[in-house]
Amino acid sequence: MKIIQRFQDYEPQTPLALSIGMFDGVHIGHQTIIRQLNTIAAENRMESAILTFWPHPRTIFNPDDDLKLLNTIDEKTYLLQKNGVQHLFLKEFDAPFRNLTGEEFVHEILIRTLNVKHLIVGHDHTFGKNKSGDFALLEKMAPDLGFGVQQVQAVDYLGKHISSTQVRNALAAGNIKEANAMLGYVYSVTGTVVHGKKIGRTIGFPTANIATDALKFLPGKGAYIVEVFVLGERHKGMLSIGHNPTIGENALSVEVHILDFDRDIYGEKISVNFRDFLHEEIKFDGLESLTARLAEDEQLTRDFLF
Known part of the structure; x- marks a missing residue:
């Protein structure tokens, strides 16, 4: 072209x-x-x-x-x-x-x-x-x-x-399957892995924080099942978009926990394909209840077929 x-x-x-x-x-x-x-x-x-x-x-x-x-x-x-x-x-x-x-x-x-x-x-x-x-x-x-x-x-x-506005509305509402059906492909976000607060690693769910393009539309706040591409590899992941309200007031972040993955990827390019919605952003009453919900999300992600 x-x-x-x-x-x-x-x-x-x-x-x-x-x-x-x-x-x-x-x-x-x-x-x-x-x-x-x-x-x-x-x-x-x-x-x-x-x-x-x-x-x-x-x-x-x-x-x-x-x-x-x-x-x-x-x-x-x-x-x-x-x-x-x-x-x-x-x-x-x-x-x-x-x-x-x-x-x-x-x-x-x-x-x-x-x-x-x-x-x-x-x-x-x-x-x-x-x-x-x-x-x-x-x-x-x-x-x-x-x-x-x-x-x-x-x-x-x-x-x-079908219009770009309708696709954005579906993504904003967490209707990932509907958005993907209108697109005819799987919606994705690409960015660079940057340093975060590293809270996830203290509870057994380390996350990669993704710095995304400022003009890129992000799905609504909540948790998602995603397909992750990094270092030439493909993995399952559970991704969060939101302000991490359980640990205080924070700027909006995009964080992904990559299943069965333990490598240093700071500064690396990473892409995530959105496959399904898990739940809206939740403010838990402590890290213990947050960890329990993450374990449930992990099992749902492992069971998801793609």
């Missing part, structure tokens, strides 16, 4: 089948669009492409919005490549770009700059200054400018349209 961060670095040759959007999560709704892009590209001697934005436009229009994303830029790039996208345009949502009207965007970006010959958009996609562009505008302009256009309807799960 070719990654282009500046339009001036792209020399349009082969016509493109393109879709536009944030594609946060690259969930199964997004994957439906990508499959159609790839099919149209293959059948019409085009190449498939995604035009997305970094950072998220909401950070421009709502700078006080504490937006968290399902994917880091590296994760999104990997998922798009895995799904067969041939070109990825990572566009900064700068002032000249966001001030283009819908018609200007079609003429200047899609046709003149990128040589788009087929465009696929989602069911509610708008573009251009003040959302002046939509599917109706594309249908109107397409015949004269010589490009095809189609609108893909939303994919439903449990009676709801």
Whole structure:
């Protein structure tokens, strides 16, 4: 997959089948669009492409919005490549770009700059200054400018349209299986192992504290069954997201106890795949009751099949 961060670095040759959007999560709704892009590209001697934005436009229009994303830029790039996208345009949502009207965007970006010959958009996609562009505008302009256009309807799960927001809501509620079903893959978090308070080792449950990307969305506070990847190995683990209320007031932390593992991994990269929810964050009346619950969680984790 070719990654282009500046339009001036792209020399349009082969016509493109393109879709536009944030594609946060690259969930199964997004994957439906990508499959159609790839099919149209293959059948019409085009190449498939995604035009997305970094950072998220909401950070421009709502700078006080504490937006968290399902994917880091590296994760999104990997998922798009895995799904067969041939070109990825990572566009900064700068002032000249966001001030283009819908018609200007079609003429200047899609046709003149990128040589788009087929465009696929989602069911509610708008573009251009003040959302002046939509599917109706594309249908109107397409015949004269010589490009095809189609609108893909939303994919439903449990009676709801799948969206990045719905995935975030499921993760926030601890509905891991529901979130993974909408994503079409297992949600993961990657970070670096850092030093913590080392309370866990005093009660027989040492944990690796994970420093995560500041923009990465974390599931809701509580305990989870996870699949852990570290030092090239795969292990089962039980992970906690929260403030460790049993031992006092603390900053939010992400800590994982890796089963049957006893190695120094400070400074190492670690990834965790979320497989199931154990329980919400609990304030125990002491370390003894905390340890007892951890033992129960450990058994549930050992019994979980993955």
